[in-house]
Amino acid sequence: MSFSNIMDSNSYTGGSVGRHGDGLIEARERMLGPAYRLFYRKPVHLVRGEGSHLFDADGVRYLDAYNNVASVGHCHPHVVDAVMRQMTSINTHTRYLHDGIVDYSDRLLGTLGADIDQVMYACTGSEANDLALRVAAMHTGATGVIVTNEAYHGNTQAVTAISPSNGGPAVLGPHVRTVPPPDSRQPGPTAEVFADHVRRAADELQAAGFGVSCLVVDTIFSSDGVLAERDTLAPAVAAVRERGAVFIADEVQPGFGRTGEAMWGFDRHGVRPDIVTMGKPMGNGLPVSAMAVRSAVLERFATTQPYFNTFGGNPVSMAAAAAVLDVIESDELPAHALRIGARLREGIAGIATDHAAVDDIRGTGLYIGVEIVTDDGAPDRQRARAIVEAMRDAHVLISVCGEHGNVLKIRPPLVFSDSDVDWFCTALDSALAATLMTVG
Structure with a gap:
């Protein structure tokens, strides 16, 4: 193995x-x-x-x-109470009307900025990233993906193929290129050095016929060794957008206030993502995740591919997620x-x-x-x-x-x-x- x-x-x-x-x-x-x-x-x-x-x-x-x-916090009483109360009422899926998913979505999108205006739900960060790859490919018409050397973005077949930390080069798909993460200890201006790596990877993908669909970044580079320098992403994001690609901010680990400086890790870098994925802390232990996105980026996927996830966005998970936001804000x-x-x-x-x-x-x-x-x-x-x-x-x-x-x-x-x-x-x-x- x-x-x-x-x-x-x-x-x-x-x-x-x-x-x-x-x-x-x-x-x-x-x-x-x-x-x-x-x-x-x-x-x-x-x-x-x-x-x-x-x-x-x-x-x-x-x-x-x-x-x-x-x-x-483990077993936070406000979250536990919200889940128990919803569980005694109803728990079903999103093909029935329910206030919880709409109310939570309004609150969640309000933390992300007006341009990220639609959201879709799943159960795990892996699923959210898998969905983000599908949306990006439909929007761009390309399949090439750029990630960092030790990235981890999940464990479905699609995201294992963009997660070198799962098993090194052997797991990567032919449509994937890896780049060194932005590290201020390396020679040269950190943001520009990172952007140069991304440009070269993008050129390789285009030459190989995959095109460039997206740059996917965990905005605190956690699996690469926790690289927390601010303002290192803007030139790289601009480079992929020049080639028609989108920027996916994987906020599964740095999101929901973890960095202390902002609600979302991408805010520390002064960039606006096209797609944001989130999971882990979202429900404080309950399986809930999301992909938030600019509606213009989602449009082609959403108008040609019906989406349904039996447990994604269910009322109990929405109650847990809303309670987490309550605690983050009130405390x-x-x-x-x-x-x-x-x-x-x-x-x-x-x-x-x-x-x-x-x-x-x-x-x-x-x-x-x-x-x-x-x-x-x-x-x-x-x-x-x-x-x-x-x-x-x-x-x-x-x-x-x-x-x-x-x-x-x-x-x-x-x-x-x-x-x-x-x-x-x-x-x-x-x-x-x-x-x-x-x-x-």
Whole structure:
């Protein structure tokens, strides 16, 4: 089986895991098959969540510094109440009239700007990106797609083909070209260097007969290693539009206030997308996703291809999504993420002074990447994974990302608190010290 950077950099590889885990893992592997992955050398058996904390089968409390799905906090009472109330009324599909989907769509589109004026619903970010590719191809008459080197955009057949982090070049379709992400550590003006890569990729696609349908970008470049520099996209977006293509902003990870600076990651780059996709935190754990789009871009698809998704936009999911917006707005979570994220990065920077393995610390809001390197400055996948495992043993959950699997991926719920920051930094300091002895 090929190595998947996003799935295998921090996955369980076998062995004894303790009294609650062994039988459960054996049953899981027997019935679900080998394609599924578990986190950590010693997987965590979670049974309850509250805010930014999780509890295992023994009642041990964990700090969740990874999960952006329960974005407004695990089991948030306002979301739970909204879902339960709707569930006791009706839950059906979008071929019947229902106020919930219209009311939510009005609120959602209001956060995106007047030019993005229509929205379609699905259940997962993968489905939303799959739909976005179909819409883009119908609008442009082309099929060529440009993505970044370690992009992850989902796991349907169509989006696996544009997700190199799922398994490297072997998974990519012939109509796909990859480009290095915008990285300020590389020589030259970041935005222009990125645009030059995109232009060359577009020229290749045109020469190969695919044309250029779209540039698809996760606007915080999370799988590429969390690259959070602002204003790096405009020249590249202009370059693809000059060739008749559209820009798809994949907001599944940076959206809904995660960056702290704006509701949507694309706002930080001063660009307007043609299509926006979203999922994960949208329903705080309930499966709901969306593709929002300029009506002019959607027109050809919408007038020739009927769309229906049995569960997409159902009343219960709409109730959950509306409740999430309520909490984001009433609790001012983007502003909170900006403040607490800055404090978390400052805490990590303070620790880094005593640990040479910590190189770059980057991010915005509550999306942070910490690069781990060897003594000679090379990416250190082994040490990064050891740190993740040491953090897990200290009951703090994180993961890794980036081309070399050496970037600590820190992405907690938006309700992360000051005391959570203290817990995290104490655990990271100890993990760095412990792994120096075991790996160094």
